[in-house]
Amino acid sequence: MQFTAIGTVAVTIVMLGTFLYVRETLTTFGQGILKQIEIAVYLDDNATDAQAKQLAASLAADGRITSARYVPRAQGLQEMRGRLGRDFDTSLLTANPLPNAFRVSVSNVDNVPDVAASIGKLPGVAKVDYAADTVTKLLRAADVIGRVGMAMIGLLVLTAAIIIANTIRLTVFARRREIAIMQLVGATNMYIRMPFIAEGIIAGVVGAIVAIAVLAVAEMQIVPKIASTLQFVPFHVNELQLAGELLGVGAAVGLVSSWLSVGRYLRA
Amino acid sequence: MIELRGVTLTYPNGTRALDDIDLEIGKADFVFLVGHSGTGKSSLLKLLYREAIPDAGEVIVDGIRVDKLRRGKVAALRRNIGVVFQDFKLLTHKTVWENVAFALQVTGARSKDVMRQVPRVLDLVGLSHKSRMLPSELSGGEQQRAAIARALVNNPKILLCDEPTGNLDPSNTTEIIELLQRINLKGTTVLVATHNQAVVDRMRRRVVRLENGKILHDDERGYYFRGLGQSPVLSG
Numbered sequence: 001m002q003f004t005a006i007g008t009v010a011v012t013i014v015m016l017g018t019f020l021y022v023r024e025t026l027t028t029f030g031q032g033i034l035k036q037i038e039i040a041v042y043l044d045d046n047a048t049d050a051q052a053k054q055l056a057a058s059l060a061a062d063g064r065i066t067s068a069r070y071v072p073r074a075q076g077l078q079e080m081r082g083r084l085g086r087d088f089d090t091s092l093l094t095a096n097p098l099p100n101a102f103r104v105s106v107s108n109v110d111n112v113p114d115v116a117a118s119i120g121k122l123p124g125v126a127k128v129d130y131a132a133d134t135v136t137k138l139l140r141a142a143d144v145i146g147r148v149g150m151a152m153i154g155l156l157v158l159t160a161a162i163i164i165a166n167t168i169r170l171t172v173f174a175r176r177r178e179i180a181i182m183q184l185v186g187a188t189n190m191y192i193r194m195p196f197i198a199e200g201i202i203a204g205v206v207g208a209i210v211a212i213a214v215l216a217v218a219e220m221q222i223v224p225k226i227a228s229t230l231q232f233v234p235f236h237v238n239e240l241q242l243a244g245e246l247l248g249v250g251a252a253v254g255l256v257s258s259w260l261s262v263g264r265y266l267r268a
Numbered sequence: 269m270i271e272l273r274g275v276t277l278t279y280p281n282g283t284r285a286l287d288d289i290d291l292e293i294g295k296a297d298f299v300f301l302v303g304h305s306g307t308g309k310s311s312l313l314k315l316l317y318r319e320a321i322p323d324a325g326e327v328i329v330d331g332i333r334v335d336k337l338r339r340g341k342v343a344a345l346r347r348n349i350g351v352v353f354q355d356f357k358l359l360t361h362k363t364v365w366e367n368v369a370f371a372l373q374v375t376g377a378r379s380k381d382v383m384r385q386v387p388r389v390l391d392l393v394g395l396s397h398k399s400r401m402l403p404s405e406l407s408g409g410e411q412q413r414a415a416i417a418r419a420l421v422n423n424p425k426i427l428l429c430d431e432p433t434g435n436l437d438p439s440n441t442t443e444i445i446e447l448l449q450r451i452n453l454k455g456t457t458v459l460v461a462t463h464n465q466a467v468v469d470r471m472r473r474r475v476v477r478l479e480n481g482k483i484l485h486d487d488e489r490g491y492y493f494r495g496l497g498q499s500p501v502l503s504g
Contacts, residue, residue, distance in 0.1 A: 098482075181357055184317075185418065186347035186375035 002203060005160075005167040009207025009253060010214070012156040013246050017215045019149050020245070021237050029233050037109060039116050041068075041102040042127040051124035052100065058122055059104060064111045069103045076101060099126060104143020157249070161257040164203055168196050168261040189266050196262045197255060208247045215246075269457045270316060271293045275325030277311050277481075285311040287481035289325070293459060295425075299502060300468045301461040302492055303478035308404065309461035312478070313428045316459075318342045330425055332422050347375055350419025350427040350456075354434035356411045358403040363392070364414045365399040371418045372497045389417040416447060420456075427451060429460040433467065441467060463464025465492040 008193070042057075043052060059068035071079070076098040105113050112130055120128040172179065182192050219239070227235050270293040277286040295500060301309045312396045314320040315327045318334050319342040319455050330348065361435045365386060372382045385468060394414040403411050419427060429448065435442040442452050445467050452458045462468065468475060468491065475490030476483055485494050 088344055177357075178359055181359060181370075183343075184346065184351060184357065185371040185374055186343045186345075186422070188343045191374055 002167060005164045005203040006165045006210065008160045008208040009204055009250055010210040012153070012160040012253075013062075013211035013250055014214050015152045015156060015210050016249065017211060017242065018218075019153055019214070020242060021219070023146050024237050024242075025233065028070045028236065036153075037105075037112065037130060039103055039104040039106070039112060039119065040127075040129040041119055042129070043100045043102075043124055044126045045099055047100070047124035047126075055102065055122055059102060059119070062118070064106050064108070064115050065104055067093055070100045070106045073098045073100050073101055100159055124189055134215050141261065157253060160204075160207070161253050164200055164254055165257040165261040167203065168200050168258045169264075171199065172196060192266065193259070193262045196256050200254040200258020201251050202254065202259075203258075204250040204252070205247060205248075207254075208266050210248025211250070212243045212246055269293055269297070269327040269330055270459070271310070271326070272315070273326040273328070275315065275322045275327060277308070277315065277322045284481040286315075286322070286478075289464055289481075289483060291476065291486070293457060294435045296452065296455050296457055297474065298449070298471075299456045299460070299474045299476060300471070300480065300490070300492075301459060301476050302439065302463060302468060303484075304463060307478045309478055310430050311460055313351075313430050315458070316426070316428055317346055317351055317474060345397055347392065347422050348424050348426070349417075350410070350422070350424040351425065352415050352419050352429040352432045354431035356403070356408075356415045356435075358411060358414055358418075363400050363402055364395055364406070364417075367403070368418045368421050371421050375422060384439045385421050389421045392420065392451075393417045405442065407440065409443050412436060412440070412444050413447065416444070416451075425456045426459070429458065429462075431462055432460065433462065433464055438466075445471065468492040 041055075047055075050105070056070065059065055063252060073096050077096050080098070104115070104119065106112055116128045116130055119125060179192055216239075223235050227233070270291070272289050272291040275286055275289040275291075276284065276449070279285050291312075296326065301312065303309055304386055314375075315322055316334065318337060320366050323334050325335070326333060329345070332345065332433050334345060359370065362370065366388060369382050372385055377385070386399075387396065390399055390501070395410060395413050395417060398406065398410060403414065406414065412435075416427075416432075427448070432448070433444050436444060441464065448458055449462065449471070472489045472491075472492060474488050475494075476486045477490075477494070478484065487494060
């Protein structure tokens with residue numbers, strides 16, 4: 001029965017660990033992208049130099065803006081060529097389609113919509129564009145998925161706790177005669193509980209260790225393959241911290257379920 | 269040492285195990301609690317070591333209101349009361365030594381206290397030479413002596429015996445009763461619930477008879493059946 005308890009804890013923690021790993025990776029990725037988000041301010045084709053200078057001054061005066069970089073159309077084309085690589089053959093273009101622009105960075109990504117809206121009202125501005133909207137929607141979706149995932153993990157943790165509790169209850173029942181004699185000669189409930197609590201914690205911790213080992217092997221085998229395909233996604237999870245958290249979950253599940261299980265017997 | 273005042277205890281099925289019992293037992297008393305099966309003897313003992321709580325009345329043991337004791341204090345109470353049962357209740361996988369030592373260890377006693385106390389009580393009950401044996405290797409009388417040693421190892425003031433000779437043959441019965449007498453002579457209050465008429469009549473100690481949950485009679489130097497003991501044949 002111990003193996004059943006350990007196995008259930010291990011499976012639960014593998015799923016929890018995978019989920020937390022993916023969530024941390026996505027969160028780091030999303031936050032990294034958000035930090036790089038720039039507002040593209042495209043000027044009217046017939047905007048004068050004075051309007052452009054006035055616009056630059058307005059942007060500099062806005063406390064929410066950390067930088068406003070002027071990108072003439074020719075430079076914009078160069079940068080686009082650099083981003084898109086050899087696949088983008090600019091020799092096919094008869095004219096530069098890009099307008100003069102400003103690349104604006106803000107201190108707080110939550111201000112992007114407001115800043116973009118206020119820039120859009122300035123004279124000489126043809127269009128204001130930013131991709132943060134898409135990323136924010138993505139992060140919101142990730143958050144929803146995260147909550148659903150955590151709920152499912154919560155159910156799995158509960159299952160593991162129930163199995164450990166049942167294992168302990170069977171052990172308590174098998175040793176009920178010994179427990180009765182211990183109570184008879186004056187053993188405190190804590191003295192009686194401790195071996196069973198220890199058993200529950202051990203089941204939880206061993207299950208967590210097994211899970212961590214499985215996750216470590218999976219990380220070494222799978223992550224490099226995914227990382228080579230998704231090079232723009234940073235796979236930098238603090239494995240030690242994650243392992244510590246998973247060990248804590250295993251020990252806590254073992255402790256709580258065995259404590260409650262023995263406690264019910266001693267109160268009966 | 270032991271006082272019951274207006275104690276009433278009802279079985280789960282509704283019948284009265286004890287009905288308004290008043291009883292006083294002094295220090296170093298030796299008392300037989302007699303009556304046929306189901307008359308409340310075991311229930312009365314259970315009240316004393318807090319295995320049961322009365323529906324009404326007061327249970328006082330060595331000055332402590334046992335019926336009002338918080339759950340956390342029951343363990344400490346039981347360390348001052350030795351209890352012996354008909355079925356011995358020894359741990360079958362532990363030796364005699366380990367069974368007796370166990371009662372000390374659960375109280376947090378140090379190893380040197382265990383090494384001092386266990387041989388003392390084993391010597392008292394005459395089992396020093398069998399300390400390494402398992403209960404299955406002992407006779408019924410020897411197992412009961414081991415149980416008595418465990419009950420005594422914490423130097424309790426009170427020894428409660430629930431049918432201690434119920435599973436024993438006559439010669440082992442005599443041994444156990446004589447042992448209980450020796451223990452009583454050292455100052456321990458001994459209360460023995462029994463339906464062994466021969467033992468009660470031979471010893472002529474205080475006899476409290478229970479019937480239908482009430483105390484029928486309470487006699488110093490009594491007989492199992494009051495009145496029968498006055499026959500010249502039995503009073504020898």
